[in-house]
Amino acid sequence: MTASLLEHLIDALRVLPGVGQKSAQRMAYHLLERQRDGGRRLADALAEAMERIRHCSRCRDFSETEVCPTCASSARDAQLLCVVETPADRLAIEQATGFRGLYFVLQGRLSPLDGIGPRELGLDLLAQRLEEGGVRELIVATNPTVEGEATAHYLAQLARARGVAPSRLAHGVPLGGELEYVDRGTLSHAFGSRSEIP
Amino acid sequence: MTASLLEHLIDALRVLPGVGQKSAQRMAYHLLERQRDGGRRLADALAEAMERIRHCSRCRDFSETEVCPTCASSARDAQLLCVVETPADRLAIEQATGFRGLYFVLQGRLSPLDGIGPRELGLDLLAQRLEEGGVRELIVATNPTVEGEATAHYLAQLARARGVAPSRLAHGVPLGGELEYVDRGTLSHAFGSRSEIP
Missing domain, CATH: 1.10.8.420 (RecR Domain 1)
Incomplete structure (x- = not known):
């Protein structure tokens, strides 16, 4: 042994x-x-x-410091606030896009059955931040799942009620995907949202 | 970030x-x-x-103590010595079989091109142990690969030269396997080594 x-x-x-x-x-x-x-x-x-490692008091992402480097940076555009479900989602957006605004990490999604409501996602903190002014656009980047969409809906209302314009990621056919293998819902949505070729 | x-x-x-x-x-x-x-x-x-965790001075398996509990146990049959390539192999045999003898772990296999010779596998230690007497059978349980077989051959000679009988695991069709999917070498070997049904 x-x-x-x-x-x-x-x-x-x-x-x-x-x-x-x-x-x-x-x-x-x-x-x-x-x-x-x-x-x-x-x-x-x-x-x-x-x-x-604990949570940033501004964006709730993981951080070694009270306020994470992104939130503390003066080089980022504080008028744009992107809401994501998890730190991994935030990292994916940061690595894939040229986004230079700030983030807010929910650390979850609305899921009443699991006892996860607005309080658990820190939405009071988010509401307070929107009321302070300064944020022009709330980019809702929750996952395109049922719970993610419900969360997005809630966030959009929360933003509008405070005079902030909500937006969300475009849905459609993924780059490099083949139409034959794209699921029906996505294809139907992409077809309905088709745009003119300039 | x-x-x-x-x-x-x-x-x-x-x-x-x-x-x-x-x-x-x-x-x-x-x-x-x-x-x-x-x-x-x-x-x-x-x-x-x-x-x-270091190596047992008797069997070269991982151990917290100078001599591992198996080697130190008086309940094991010291006349049977089973040689395996890795601690994982030793664990597999210990869990699958009722073997109550002792082990010797090579921590590798003969591989001259990688600079792994008898010394790296502790075969001097093994030879010395066989010379001390007390071991009746050396069960060679190296892997059925080219290098494993070469190692087995070497071990068998080493044992015979010291008056210890070498043995090796049976090769054949795995239990639960389908003949159709058994590789040719194994099937040919199993066919050639068929035994009478008692």
Whole structure:
């Protein structure tokens, strides 16, 4: 028996998403055999991240500081506020687009059945921010799922009631996709929203 | 920007086998959002395992102690010695079979081109152990690959030269397999090694 420390490590690795018993075993052996230093670095990075990463008080994204670098930056356009569900969505937009405005991270979506309402998503914070003025456009970038759309609807109302123009991402045929394989709803929407070729 | 601690964590997670940029991101966000405690436990388990797990001086398997619990156990049959390539192989045999003898873990296989010879596999240690007497049968459980077979051949000679009988795992059709999908080499071997139905 390679006993408890190893078993303990294999068990602990299963906290990672998509990692079962077999993968955890493989990871543990890999680290022990070939990546002791990498394993130590990972332990340090994990410990520090779990301890020190919290939420930005302005946008609710993960941050090491009270206010995250994006919110604190004077180079960003504070008139544009983009609302996303998760930090991963925010990162995807930041990496894919040239957006230079600010973000607001809901850390979820409206889901009354799971007990997730406006308060859990920090919408009071968002409302207060819109009331302060300064925001011209609220770009709603929630996911195109049922709950995401409901959240988008709620956010649009919240913005309009405070004199801020809401907008949302365009829906349509994905670039590089083949019409034959695009789902009906998307195709129907893209067809209905067709635009003139200039 | 969610800045350096998070980026650092994502980078560090890529040391795990089969984890690329996207999976590492997903893991980091998952831990931060939902598994802070699990993340802390993982950090501790990792740090301790990387620091304290070393190799058993008898069987070369991973162990927290100078001699691993299996080698130290008086309940195991020291006349039977099973040689495997990796700790994972040893674990697989331990879990699948009722084997009550001892193990010897090569931590690799003979591979001259990669500079892995008898010395790197601790075969001097194994030879010395066989010379001490007490071992009746050397069960060679290397993988049925070209390098594994070459290693098995070498081990068999090493055992015979010291008056120990070498044996190896049976090759044949896997249980639950369909003949149609069994590779030719295996099928040919299984056919040639057919046994009488008692």
